[in-house]
Amino acid sequence: MKNQNCLPMIIQGGMGVGVSNWRLAKSVSQLGHLGVVSGTGINTILIRRLQDGDLHGEVRRAMNNFPDQIYTAEVLKRYFSPTGRKLNESYKLSSLPSCSPSISFLKLTVLASFVEVFLAKENHQGLVGINFLEKLQTSNLPGIYGAMLAEVDYILMGAGIPREIPSVIDHFSKNEAASIKPTLSGIIKNEEARITFSPKDIFPGINIFTLKKPKFIAIVSSSTLATHLAKKTIGTIDGFIVEASTAGGHNAPPRGAMNLNTKGEPIYGLKDNADIEAIKNLGLPFWLAGTFGSPEKLKEAKLAGAVGVQVGTAFAFCEESGISDDLKKATIDKWVFSNIQPLESIFTDPLASPTDFPFKIAPIDGTLSEEHLYLARPRKCDLGYLRQISTDQEGNFVYRCPSEPIEDFIRKGGNIEETRNRKCLCNALMSNIGLGQIQKNGYQELPLLTAGDDLIHIQQYIREGKNSYSASDVISYLTK
């Protein structure tokens, strides 16, 4: 049995949606490091896998281990299709996340998170974590609870200030209700509002008194945030991942005003480099992330006092990851086997994400990185994970996303300027993993790939004579 207190040297970064799936996390975990599944959009992933027939039966096997079998039977009845979807058939949707979500949304999210962690942990003793984005406040509580039901070892959270999450974990470990304060933007008339999840109300049939308490790691980009969290958090923080702006996915915005370079990317300067000495002085374990995918960088991180590194881009394109095979092949062909100037072509887009955080894009033909394909997409918001929370004058919640139809966004108090170049990441990221929606009007949602600057190095994981690589190739390279 693996010593649960032994800290992992390599953390395979959580990558949404479904890029770091249970298969990838399990492989990394079995190799003695920390495999992390993504908890983002997990309810949609579950029901789409079921609607596509759950080909190898894994989802149903995990569901058989969920403590409420009456509920799993309902889910199967509603979503499972043994023969998959018909040609051009749209996926059925779950209800949308919100500050007071439907019971069906909450239950489905708990189940989905349970399934992903259960499968990642199945039949071995390695460590498994789950990653959430703090900004996705409307879906995080049931996701955390479901992961804890499956005995997750670590919860990792970035893209925000997860000050209340350790206390949520404490409450859930006693099977008690927990709540967080939503971050409101625009009109704020309901400052006392909380988003609550009460396990006993949602699953009255589940008789549990305690749950294993996972470690909590906050993903930060500065020592200021790390210090704030270390001092102001209610509950325990077990460590930090310090992520630089070269990492794949969302990046923290530069400090101060956002100035752009000639390509239109945010300019990061010296003051954006985290003060590692200050983080070290907090006395908690930490890992470095953002182009740390090589043995030299791993050594550098350890010399700086880190336990190790968190790596994402290298794992995102390995055989086990959730990215669809055609996109992996196109990426490897472009960055390994063609003569492009790879670093030049990773674009840190200040606008693409509805979250306001810069988002790294790996341009690939046939994806929304091509402007004409982006412009051709009929705007629609049917997944809603990234909606901003605001209120009306009466204090009722209003949800809006700058990628939704412009007239809807403006009607809800949004500013037209904010809608320019915004991409529907919710739908695009589902397409990245082969679960893209075919809208009722026949429009096929297209992918939009993210990767960090480390994409330039992926050839180093590919063995002679091969054109793909596995998670174990990445680990062998990093630890050589």
Ligand SMILES: Cc1cc2nc3c(=O)[nH]c(=O)nc-3n(C[C@H](O)[C@H](O)[C@H](O)COP(=O)(O)O)c2cc1C
């Ligand atoms: C495809 C992809 C998706 C990502 N999604 C998330 C995410 O959902 N949550 C998160 O905290 N970090 C996310 N990241 C960041 C990784 O977890 C990791 O911190 C980062 O990739 C490390 O830097 P690297 O890309 O240089 O290896 C993502 C990265 C990639 C490449």
